[in-house]
Amino acid sequence: MSYVSAPAEGRPLPVPTELSAPHWDGAREGRLMVQQCPVCEAYVFIPRRACPQCLAEPLEWVESSGKGTIYSYTIIHRPPHPAFEPPFCAAIIALEEGWHMLSNVVGTDPATIAVGQAVAVEFLDCGEVTLPVFRRVN
Amino acid sequence: MANFSKKAAIAGYGATEFSKNSGRSELKLATEAALAACADAGINPSEVDGISTYTMDNNNEQEVARAIGSKELKFFGQTSGGGGGACAPLMQAAMAVATGVAETVLCYRAMNERSEYRFGQPIQAQMPTSDNLIFAYHGFQGLMTAAALLAVSMRRYMHESGATQDDFCNYAMVARKHAARNPNAFFYGKPITREEYHASRMIADPFHLLDCCQESDGACAVIVTTAERARDLRQPAVLINAAAQGSPWGTMGLGAYYKQDIVPRDECAAAARQLWATSGLSPKDMQMAIIYDHFGPTVLPGLEAYGFCEYGEAKDFIKDGNIEVGGTLPVNTNGGQLGEAYIHGMNGVCEAVRQIRGTAINQVADVENVLVTAGSGVPTSAVVLSRDV
Numbered sequence: 001m002s003y004v005s006a007p008a009e010g011r012p013l014p015v016p017t018e019l020s021a022p023h024w025d026g027a028r029e030g031r032l033m034v035q036q037c038p039v040c041e042a043y044v045f046i047p048r049r050a051c052p053q054c055l056a057e058p059l060e061w062v063e064s065s066g067k068g069t070i071y072s073y074t075i076i077h078r079p080p081h082p083a084f085e086p087p088f089c090a091a092i093i094a095l096e097e098g099w100h101m102l103s104n105v106v107g108t109d110p111a112t113i114a115v116g117q118a119v120a121v122e123f124l125d126c127g128e129v130t131l132p133v134f135r136r137v138n
Numbered sequence: 139m140a141n142f143s144k145k146a147a148i149a150g151y152g153a154t155e156f157s158k159n160s161g162r163s164e165l166k167l168a169t170e171a172a173l174a175a176c177a178d179a180g181i182n183p184s185e186v187d188g189i190s191t192y193t194m195d196n197n198n199e200q201e202v203a204r205a206i207g208s209k210e211l212k213f214f215g216q217t218s219g220g221g222g223g224a225c226a227p228l229m230q231a232a233m234a235v236a237t238g239v240a241e242t243v244l245c246y247r248a249m250n251e252r253s254e255y256r257f258g259q260p261i262q263a264q265m266p267t268s269d270n271l272i273f274a275y276h277g278f279q280g281l282m283t284a285a286a287l288l289a290v291s292m293r294r295y296m297h298e299s300g301a302t303q304d305d306f307c308n309y310a311m312v313a314r315k316h317a318a319r320n321p322n323a324f325f326y327g328k329p330i331t332r333e334e335y336h337a338s339r340m341i342a343d344p345f346h347l348l349d350c351c352q353e354s355d356g357a358c359a360v361i362v363t364t365a366e367r368a369r370d371l372r373q374p375a376v377l378i379n380a381a382a383q384g385s386p387w388g389t390m391g392l393g394a395y396y397k398q399d400i401v402p403r404d405e406c407a408a409a410a411r412q413l414w415a416t417s418g419l420s421p422k423d424m425q426m427a428i429i430y431d432h433f434g435p436t437v438l439p440g441l442e443a444y445g446f447c448e449y450g451e452a453k454d455f456i457k458d459g460n461i462e463v464g465g466t467l468p469v470n471t472n473g474g475q476l477g478e479a480y481i482h483g484m485n486g487v488c489e490a491v492r493q494i495r496g497t498a499i500n501q502v503a504d505v506e507n508v509l510v511t512a513g514s515g516v517p518t519s520a521v522v523l524s525r526d527v
Contacts, residue, residue: 012278015264045396046266046275052388072294072400075343080260080282087343090279092290092395100396102276102290115297131278 006104006124006133010083013129020047022061027130032066032121034099035059043099066121068095068134075110089113093134107135140380140416142236147368147375148228148523150179150361151488156324156479159253160355167357168197168248169205175359176206180372181242186361188213188240190227192482194220197248206244213240217383220391221432221513222405224483225521229381231362241363247484248357257353257480258283272393284432285350287392288402288515289342292435295401296344298450299438303344305453306435307335310348310476312462313434317473320499324352325477349434351475358484360491369526376494379507379524380417384409385517392515402436402515406443409511409520414445417522419507421445424522426468426493426502428486428510431475436514437461441469444509444520463500471500483512490523 016024026033035044037051038060050057073091076084089105091113105113106124119134152174154160154167176183183206189199190213199214213234217226224247231243251257260282266274273282281287295301314330317323330348338347368375384405388397394404414420421444429440438452446467447455455461461469472478472489479485490508492498506527511520 011280012262012264012282014274014278015266017266020266046271072290072297074281074286074289074293075340076280076286077340077342078283078285080277080280080286081262084280087340088280090276090281090286090290092294092400100400102279102281102393102395104279115293 003107003109005088005110006106007083007085008124008126011126012081013126016129019049023047024129026063027123027132030123032064032132033061034064036062043097045099045101064095064097068093068119070105070113070115070117070119071100072115073105073113075113091134093119104133105136106133142232143416144377144379144524145236145365146232146362146378147365147526148360148378148491149181149363149368149371149375150175150373151359151491152178153358153485153488154356156322156354156356156481158355160250164248164250165197165201165205167250168202168246168359171248171357171359172202172206172244172246175244175361178373179361181361183207184209185242186244187211188231188234188243190214190230190243190245191216192223192227192247193218194482195247195249202246213243217519219513219517219519221430221482222516222518224430224512224519225381225487225510226383226512226519228360228362228378228487228521229383229519232378232381235362235364241367243362244359245362246357246359247482249481250355252353252355258285258350272391276393281393283342284392285345286342288433288436289345290395291400291402291515292433293344295439298401299453300450301438301453303336305438305457306344306349307332308456309434309437310335312456313431313470313474313476316463316471316500317477320473320478323473323478324354325473344435345433351432351480354479354481356479356481358481358488360487365526374495375526376491377524377526379419379522380413381519381521382409382412382416383517383519389517391517394515401439403439403443405516405518406440406511406514409518410444413520413522419522424467424507424509425505426471426508428490428508429469430483430486430511430513431470432513434476437469440511440514444511463502468502471498471502486510494523494525
């Protein structure tokens, strides 16, 4: 088994908007971009117009290290879409800067995944959109 | 401080049978349940002058009003949050009758969510809007169902509380045990064993099939009127002692992954604070509870959020038998939504009414107050229903 667990083709893809475009443009360039509040310094994901903590705007786009840990996850055993081959892992990644992002953990037997494992971002070219996904690191 | 406590009461309830294929329209189901509730209360359906339902119900207020022969609606509205809205129509109804806006308010939920559509099936959304933000940002990672979205939240709960799959099994077994004795339950006569639970297929880890509520066809309805009037009607009044909605900072439907605590409990805790403050009651005053079980494992943080247990203790509370009929806090005595049916929480409201009247199948002794909760992990609601003493 390859344990890819995240299809590059045929999967439903997000539609970048004017608001989220810097996140997707960054992914295309191999950079994990996240918003940060210039006033209270909170990291903001998913993309928003204003800081949900202090309402400051505009938010700044900054690059994340892409390093984090698995905060929580599920292993999906019932395919939600023909492109996904179960079992596969969707996980909330706690990035080291202190923000959460939902993604897929790839390249790992889903049965071995646990909360707290270290992961790092990599980028999956899905055609129109490049998706950030994560792989376990030691 | 909310001032509608005990000013409104449930005067009647009605329900259709619960099945996987009702063989009739959702409007017919809503009408049947509404007319049954009116008959139970002993009121003429023409007197219904208010309606409160869920935004997710496909039957609008005007069609239901026409179908039952209501002369004129003075109040009509819908509450959001999916199953989190389960108790919110009661809150709306109580506020409407307490303020005199309406006198006789019908609340209903009717669905053919098994035979007409599959409620638990994947939802696709691409362009993000405020309504579909969760699916637009999580669907492409493969989280396209309520089960998958809440599974992530409950995996975190397991990590923090030490609860195990076996603890989740304990709840599922209780629900199915209660349902097995309830002739109106879909799983009447069908309790489950621990072996059957663990052997049931995994849907979205940690949710097994037997952790997931049913997809059901059916309808439930209640009639809310003033407490004064309810006392003169056919049935004993069931007072709406307290009702609250909960949507604290960071609440998002099913996928509130972007706050420090992603366990589905913040919304419940917010509703709980209001309930206990406005009723002057505490968890100790409840003889039983209906805790929302879209997914059985969420009953654990539910019990904790409403104050029946400390955080992380629900697993032991359940294991020790407290939530079974005969225990210190019987929960979901109708079999819950795992065992009886999934009517988006309204069947739990009906069970609370029966328990307070003393007419339930799995009757709990001397029920004075019942907490009824709604879906967790979404904007939520809850009520305390009380005997008229």
